[in-house]
Amino acid sequence: MQKNDLMPEEIALTKIKKIVSQIPGCFMAFDLIQRDHRLREDLGLDSLGMVDLMVAIEDTFQIYFDPLLMDLDEAFTSIGSITDFVMMLKSKS
Amino acid sequence: MAKNIPLYLVPQDLALTDRIIIEAATQFGTPLFIYDKQKLESNWKDLVNHLPEEIKVYYSVKANPSLAIIQIFDKLGAYFEVASIGELKSVLEVGVSPSRIIFLGPGKTAAELQYAIEKQIYAIVSESRREVYDVQAYSCDFRQTTRIALRINPGQGKGMLAMAGETQFGMEPATALGILQEMHHLSNIEIIGIHGYLGTQVLDWKVIIEHSRRILEIADELQQKSGRLFSFIDLGGGFGIPYHESDAPLNLPALYIGLLDLLAEYAEKFPSIKNIAVESGRFLVGSSGVFVGRVLDIKKSNEQNFVILDGGINAFGGFDRYVGARPTPIRLLEKENSEEKVLTVCGPLCTPLDRLAANILSPLPKNNSLIVFYLAGAYGYSASPGLFLSHGYPLEVLISQNESFLIRQRISPDELIAHQRFLSF
Numbered sequence: 001m002q003k004n005d006l007m008p009e010e011i012a013l014t015k016i017k018k019i020v021s022q023i024p025g026c027f028m029a030f031d032l033i034q035r036d037h038r039l040r041e042d043l044g045l046d047s048l049g050m051v052d053l054m055v056a057i058e059d060t061f062q063i064y065f066d067p068l069l070m071d072l073d074e075a076f077t078s079i080g081s082i083t084d085f086v087m088m089l090k091s092k093s
Numbered sequence: 094m095a096k097n098i099p100l101y102l103v104p105q106d107l108a109l110t111d112r113i114i115i116e117a118a119t120q121f122g123t124p125l126f127i128y129d130k131q132k133l134e135s136n137w138k139d140l141v142n143h144l145p146e147e148i149k150v151y152y153s154v155k156a157n158p159s160l161a162i163i164q165i166f167d168k169l170g171a172y173f174e175v176a177s178i179g180e181l182k183s184v185l186e187v188g189v190s191p192s193r194i195i196f197l198g199p200g201k202t203a204a205e206l207q208y209a210i211e212k213q214i215y216a217i218v219s220e221s222r223r224e225v226y227d228v229q230a231y232s233c234d235f236r237q238t239t240r241i242a243l244r245i246n247p248g249q250g251k252g253m254l255a256m257a258g259e260t261q262f263g264m265e266p267a268t269a270l271g272i273l274q275e276m277h278h279l280s281n282i283e284i285i286g287i288h289g290y291l292g293t294q295v296l297d298w299k300v301i302i303e304h305s306r307r308i309l310e311i312a313d314e315l316q317q318k319s320g321r322l323f324s325f326i327d328l329g330g331g332f333g334i335p336y337h338e339s340d341a342p343l344n345l346p347a348l349y350i351g352l353l354d355l356l357a358e359y360a361e362k363f364p365s366i367k368n369i370a371v372e373s374g375r376f377l378v379g380s381s382g383v384f385v386g387r388v389l390d391i392k393k394s395n396e397q398n399f400v401i402l403d404g405g406i407n408a409f410g411g412f413d414r415y416v417g418a419r420p421t422p423i424r425l426l427e428k429e430n431s432e433e434k435v436l437t438v439c440g441p442l443c444t445p446l447d448r449l450a451a452n453i454l455s456p457l458p459k460n461n462s463l464i465v466f467y468l469a470g471a472y473g474y475s476a477s478p479g480l481f482l483s484h485g486y487p488l489e490v491l492i493s494q495n496e497s498f499l500i501r502q503r504i505s506p507d508e509l510i511a512h513q514r515f516l517s518f
Contacts, residue, residue, distance in 0.1 A: 022094075048416060048445055052094075055418040064339070067414060068260075068293065 007090055012061070013083045019056045020079065025049045035080040042078075050076055057082065063089045095435040095454045099338045102422045103467045104380045107132050109492060111426055114385055117490050117497045118463055123387040124404025126474050128500075130165060130493040132381040133470075137169045140332065140376055143345035145353050148369050151195060153330070154180040156374025156471040157382070161491050161500035163187045166377070172215075174372045178205040185212065195327070195370070197244060197288065199261045207231050216240040216325060218288045220263050225272055225282065232281035239281060242325055243269040244288045245311050262290070266311050273319035286325030286368075287312050294333040294375065296340055298348035304329060306355055313362045322365035332376035336468055337419045343376075375471040382470025384409040384487075386449075388458050389441065391429075398436035400458055405440010405447040408487045409469060410477045417448040425455065427462035438464060442482045474501070483509055 013035060020043060021030035027044045028037070039045045045053065054065055054076065063086065065072055075085035108129045117127050141150055151174040152166045158180055163173070164187050173189055175181045176198040184194055196209045197218035206224075209217055210231050219225045219241050232239040246263030273284060289308035295301050305328040312326050335342045356369070386402035386409075393399075413421070423438070433454050440447040449466065458464060479486045485508070489501035 046445075048418075048448075051414075051416045051418045052451075055415055058339070 007061075007087070009083060009087055012086050012090075013079070015060055016057065016079060016082050016086065019060060020045070020053060023049045023053050023056070033079060035083070036078055038078045039076060039082075057086065061086050061090065063093065094452045096420050096452055097338065098420050098423055098450075098453050098455060100422050100424065102335050102337075102340075103424075104132065106135060107380070107383075107467075108495075109383055113492055113495065113497070114383065114465060115426065115463065117492070118385050118387070120497070121488055121490055121499060122503065123385055123463070124402070124408045124487040125385055125503075126382055126409075126469060126487060126489045127385060127497075128162065128378075128382040128470055128489070128491045130381075130491055133162065133165050133378060134169060136377050136381060137166065137171070139345065140373055143349040144371065145349070145356055147356065148328075148352070148371055151327075151370050151372045152377060153372045153374030154184060155475070157378045157473070158183055158475050159489055159500055160187055161489075161498070162378060163189070172370065178202075178208055181205075181209060181212070181214070191215070195242065195288075199263075203227070203231070207235075210235055210237060210239050213237070213239075216242045216285055218242045218244050218327070220244045222264065222268055222272055225279065229279045229282050237281065238283055240283050240285045240325075242286050242288045242327060243272060243284060244290075245269055245308065247289070247291070247307055247311060263288075266315060270315055270318050273315060273321055276321075284321070286323035286327070286366075287315065288327035288329070288370075290327075290329035290331070290372065292329070292331040295331040296333040296335065296343050298344045298351055301331065301343075301348060302351040302355060304331070305352065309355065309359045309362075313359065316362070323363060324365050324367040325370065326363070326366065326368075327370040327372065330372040330376075332371075332373050334376055334379045334468065336421045337415075339419075377471075379468055379471035382468075382473060384466040384469040384473055386440070386464055386466075388460055388462050388464060391457055391460060398434050398457065400436055400438045400464070402438060402440055402449070402464060404484075404487055405442050405449060406477060407440060407442055407447075407479055407481050407484055408477055409449065409466060409473050410440075410447070416446060417451040420450050420453050422467040423450055423453070424465045424467070425458040425462065426465065427459040428456040429459050431456055441484065479504075480509065485509060 017033045018030055020026055025044055025046055037043055075081055108131050149172050151172040153174050155176055163184055167187055167189050172193045173184045175184055175196050191212045191214045194214040195216045195218055199220045217228055228239050244263035245266055291304035308328050312323055386404040389403050390401040433456055435452050436455055437448055438450040483506050485506045486504035488503040491498045491500045
């Protein structure tokens with residue numbers, strides 16, 4: 001594993017908050033988004049927003065979400081669940 | 094947010110020139126699918142030449158079930174994998190020999206099983222113990238012996254993230270062993286081997302080898318434990334093609350060497366083997382086809398540019414899990430000017446989900462011009478929700494030696510109405 005693959009959780013969390021705040025439909029500003037905010041219920045993302053979010057996270061973290069092998073619904077529940085998922089994927093890659 | 098269009102993923106040898114596309118669109122109307130016969134043939138050669146000689150390639154009809162496409166693969170010497178009575182009838186209609194057909198799918202009706210048994214296809218791939226006993230009962234009625242391959246579901250493949258739930262396909266190896274041990278109850282059945290399909294759209298050759306190895310391991314174990322020898326092993330397939338910027342093409346030479354080594358390693362364990370199968374749909378047809386729509390409107394709304402086509406996800410929207418958010422290669426045939434903008438290409442449906450390419454960096458097209466979507470040959474026409482919004486279905490054209498042939502007529506809105514019935518009370 002290369003050194004720059006090691007990513008403290010705080011950095012991942014900040015990046016994810018930033019990405020989510022830029023998704024059309026998200027009605028909360030970056031600095032107000034919290035770890036336990038739920039994407040649909042608390043932040044207002046719709047199904048297209050979820051797809052845009054998935055793509056943006058894939059690109060940012062250079063990872064790939066495989067819907068056949070992963071439970072993406074569960075991973076994309078809240079800011080925290082995405083962060084945990086990304087950290088787990090990065091640690092396995 | 095704006096994304097580049099990965100036009101470099103358009104196959105170099107695709108014979109669908111602008112002139113051919115414009116002529117076909119003018120002659121037959123839009124939206125339409127156009128396939129290149131030569132490309133279907135070169136894809137076939139590409140795959141077959143990179144597989145060990147003893148492997149037979151089964152065309153997965155679900156990827157593109159059009160009769161003309163089936164015909165082309167039949168002429169090339171393909172075997173066929175069908176997953177419904179409709180697909181089975183299509184393949185037989187074309188004149189494919191039943192001995193070249195296998196029938197799989199997690200749920201088969203009595204009528205489907207009886208039809209397949211009566212036609213004496215090469216094998217029914219059974220996905221549960223119950224289905225095996227149904228086949229036994231129907232085969233007994235027909236006073237026939239039916240060949241069965243057992244579809245195995247080994248759970249999550251090795252090295253994967255074991256998170257997703259199990260799929261509905263196949264049976265556990267232990268169930269398969271149970272069936273092999275109760276063959277005395279199955280006098281009208283010959284279990285010829287096993288089938289496994291562990292992945293789809295796989296671009297890493299090592300994963301395909303890993304999947305194949307897993308199936309061979311299970312086959313070996315089942316042979317040893319049951320004391321029976323297999324003549325058929327279906328390794329599945331899942332040969333992918335690159336659609337998006339981040340995709341790298343499957344390394345076929347490496348796959349070839351990997352499979353040669355693997356088969357050599359296992360050769361001794363399968364003394365009765367006659368048929369080692371792989372299945373392919375997407376790899377064979379995906380890059381051969383384009384989807385073409387005509388621009389109905391171009392507008393700017395809330396600082397975003399939208400291009401509206403006469404066909405959207407109703408015509409070409411089956412299997413893009415990114416819903417347009419990750420662009421596939423598309424090309425405008427006529428541009429307004431060369432200035433690049435961020436635009437979203439949508440279809441005519443009244444849903445925000447109807448987008449074929451979102452936020453791409455591209456000049457604006459001319460009104461009434463054509464937009465071509467490449468890599469549209471697999472899971473395009475037949476995997477799209479064509480009834481949604483009652484626009485009718487697009488048509489399909491095949492190009493051979495610069496000549497175009499209509500292979501599937503458009504289904505008009507009138508026809509969608511005609512096969513319905515009024516209430517009579």
